[in-house]
Amino acid sequence: MGVQGLWSLLEEYNQIYQDIHFRDSKLLVDGTNLAHLLYNRANLDQNHGGEYLAFQAEVQAFFKTLDNCQIKSKVVIDGGSGPSDIKLNHRMDRQRTRVKKIPDALKGGEKGFYALFTTTVFEQTLNDMKVPLVRCFGEADGQLAALAREWCCPVLSRDSDFYIYDLPEGFLPLDHFQFDSVKTSGARSYISCKRYTTSSFCTLFNIDHQLLTVFAALAGNYYDNLIDVKWASFVPAGSPEVRFGDDRLVGLLSWLGARTDRRTEDTLTAAMALIDNISQQARTEMWTWAQTEVQNAMLEYRLPSSSLRSFFSEGTVPPLPAEIWSWIPEWVRVSLARGDLGANILDYDILVHRRKFLRTQLQCRVLQSSNLTSPPIRQVMYRLLLGQGGGGVR
Known part of the structure; x- marks a missing residue:
């Protein structure tokens, strides 16, 4: 769901945060948020196709920094909307807003149009570095929070949902995670950051x-x-x-x-x-x-038992709902969960809701969307992946 405006509000009440030196710990990372933040902070091209080699270097540097601080990270990536579809209207509004910003972006005055393969390059880089990652079948927030509760470790994200989840070790806002200025204490390195807990919020x-x-x-x-x-x-x-x-x-x-x-x-x-x-x-x-x-x-x-814990410990693929389980070949489910197949191939939206949100591309608004060239190809691909039940994807 998220609470629009809550992050800005808490920047006003920054006494709510606890300053900590973070090291020698497990850390669950919101991969979707991190990928976009790293791309944006590096000031890479967003309007002309992307700068993926430079982005790869940013991702590598970030996770090497975590290793130097003895931070054992696990990355969780979104795989479409959840079964409740509670964010559909919000997602559609966000798409409309991006379309309206296209003219300014074409003139170089607007950002926020991340290169199409940002998440794909992010996943490939992590796989090359042997950083543990999993792509959820649905939204990652609840699964991240559930695993953080079971492991008693913090979550690194910038999603306002984590201001609401009650996590024993709290939430580390990405915007305050100073990974580009690592400090040392003796022979040990640490990252300065801020920690948020719901108890601090409720007290304040x-x-x-x-x-x-x-x-x-x-x-x-x-x-x-x-x-x-x-x-x-x-x-x-x-x-x-x-x-x-x-x-x-x-x-x-x-x-x-x-x-x-x-x-x-x-x-x-x-x-x-x-x-x-x-x-x-x-x-x-x-x-x-x-x-x-x-x-x-x-x-x-409400946090369920985490379906990700067994994936990280035993490689067990997170379960899909029983009614769609039989449609998906084992090799597809495994490849999706490991990040070998990007969400452009198959995600929860396609499996359950029979639709796919395509990325907004920068192009002349008076012309038809370039995405209109691909429906026949994508529909064939969806049917091949889903079997006879795979028709009708929008």
């Missing part, structure tokens, strides 16, 4: 842990329906001005912190009461819908 904003997923749901998926509520009015008098973050989030957190009842249902009822100028019937319908959204959010943030 005085909210109960049980309301953390309610906050994520109200601020994330359901926030548009409460947009007219004057959340800023709930910010205590004398609070510091929010310069770059969202003062509506501060108000929502302040409102949740002032509540003494921890029950989710009562919190939702109170939130609905803040909406003006709607009928009782509309309010009831909105409450029912909000309850469903919050329940979905709580399921998203």
Whole structure:
């Protein structure tokens, strides 16, 4: 799900982070986030096909730095959206936003269009370096968090979902992970970084842990329906001005912190009461819908037993849902999980949702998309990979 604006807000409240010297530890890495951050920080070409040799060098340098600090990393990469499809609208909005930015990008004034093979080169480089990695069948966030809880190690990412997951060793935001300025203490090297924990968040904003997923749901998926509520009015008098973050989030957190009842249902009822100028019937319908959204959010943030632990220890491929298991040959599942086949070949979106989000390419907007040349080829490929059940991919 994610909470838009939460990262910016916590930069305002940076006392929430703990400064640490990170070394001699296991580390779970959000590979999708890291690949894009390394490409962006190196200031490599994003608009003319990509600079993959230079990018490969950046990836190699990063993981050599981890080795020098005795950090044993395991990398987990996204493999499409999860079965709930809860982020579909967000993904479609993000695609539309990128399309609108194409004219500026063509003039060299806009970034964010990562070269098409960024993730593929990232995976190949890690395989060459023998860095353990796995591509999930679906989104990686929940599996990363579940494994981090079982292994009692932190997660390195920049995804705002990790501000909500309750992890025993916390979350290391990538933007504060100073891997390019390694320091030494005696004969041992370390990386300066910041660690976040949900206990620090709840203490700072005085909210109960049980309301953390309610906050994520109200601020994330359901926030548009409460947009007219004057959340800023709930910010205590004398609070510091929010310069770059969202003062509506501060108000929502302040409102949740002032509540003494921890029950989710009562919190939702109170939130609905803040909406003006709607009928009782509309309010009831909105409450029912909000309850469903919050329940979905709580399921998203509820950590299952990790299916990745046995992959890293024994090479066992993470399971697929039983209804699609028989479609996928063993060699395909193994190759996908190991990163030998990129997500452009096969991912959870194709397996379950029968669609594929293609990368936005920089081209003249008045012309038809160049992706329109490939559907017949891709459909044949999907049918070959999926067997007779593989038709109908969009």
